[in-house]
Amino acid sequence: MKIKEFSHNAIDGTSLFFREWIPDGNVKGVVCIIHGLGDHSNWYQGLVNYFNTNNFAVAAFDLRGHGKSEGKRGHTPSYEAFMSDIDILLTSTKNHFKDLPILFYGHSFGGNLTLNYILRRRPKVAGVIISSPWLSLYSNPPKSKLYFAFLLNKICPSFLVDNIVNEAALSHNPEIMQAYSKDPLTHSCISARLFTAAYKAGIWAIDNASKFNVPLLLIHGDSDKITSSEASKLFAQRVPDNLCTLKIYEGLYHSLHNELCNKKIFSNIGEWINTKTIFSNKGLLSQEL
Template sequence: MPFFDGVRNKIYYRHWAARSAHAQVLLLHGFGEHTGHYHRLAGQLTDAGIEVWGPDHLGHGHTGGRPGMFPSVDELASNAGILLDLMTSTRPDLPVVIVGHSLGALTGALLAMRTATARTGLVMTGAPLWGLPPEAEGRTDLIMAKDEEYLDALANDPLGFDTAPAEPNLWSALAVAGCKVRTGLPALIMPILLINGEHDAFAAPGKASEFASELHQCRAVAIPGGYHDIPNDLAHREVAGLIIEATTQWCSAGPVLSASSR
């Protein structure tokens, strides 16, 4: 089982290789998940010639730790950055796009803000940029996705855990990270794609569209009928197609630096 030395512990990661690869993706999963829930997306990307690498965040999957707990999203971004360095040293010929979902979306955004020359674009799905919405606070009946295969994988996951005890830490960390991302991301000229489900309870597509207008080069897509866990929802093929299209287009154009680095 592959691990690398993280900030304070060993971090498990997966690598899905692709034949005749033209790009690679750093895939960052959401809270309560791990990279094992992304085999389907990784398969779609590798079929399109895009290699995929992804860590299990601290407190998740094979990385272990206190279930769902992590000190900060900044530390998750630092761990992801170590894997990014491994990716670029292993395949220096392949440009990198960062793809993150929910917690992973903010993790990826923080990492993108640090690494102006090491990535070509950023895809954020279900990004909770404004923290926990008041209307979602305390709710236990919110729909995350309607794809039966994904829901079954979560329900029967031997690495799963009760997320409730860790949720206060999650939302506290996301509030800090979201503020940093909303402030810092507009300084980047790199291309960005925001994908949100129409019925996302934590990341409303309307607000994502408003935020996209503040960025230099950003497209916001709302998936009709979709929910928060949009990469693993019923429209997962459409989401994968959007990621493949963006990655292929961006990587053929070459890297773009931040405004401050020019």
């Protein structure tokens, strides 16, 4: 495997940090990963290894305000800025891996972004995998706090509040919990602008799920205490027939790719790619590591 690291400037000049993991063999396709709030593109190594083992390249970038990308931590000038940044990822991936099929993988807030990107931009991609999306939080703030957040968005959009993550709610793997808390590139803050934008985008995505037009695998743990698995079920119900495969994992937490049983989850992803996308019946991904 080769790892390439480079930067691109966003439309507003913000420097965005990119990574590509390229397998040694013949590359059959590319997976673009959109990471979650507070983490960064290097938090998906198990998933990357699975795809690389099966001759899929992986491309990702650190969202603005995250990881090694520039920008105030946990803030964005607008939701559209994220959409434009994902445009850059997709263009870069197409340029580096010409004529290869592209899949998207979005986790948590990255799932919110990816679903909205597909619905708003309508890119030509082979399929979309969404993990534990922030369509709705497991426990939404009371109306008084929501009102205050929207008020802050108008008068001081970059105002930050602590978005303290209980590492124990991420995964049953204690090593993951410890590593997350010690990683200097993760953060636990969110601005009024980012929160209100994500909150509205989650509602908008559910309201427009009937317009989804790409094969979709939607996975969620029913013991996720960060984002709502019920919202994922609602989104899946509204996607046109035969396009969405929904998998709810009993007893699993938020970061499915970092759970102790992640090999089972990767196997399910491989099975879906082999049967529900343009790779159908080609056996391109093994179901075991």
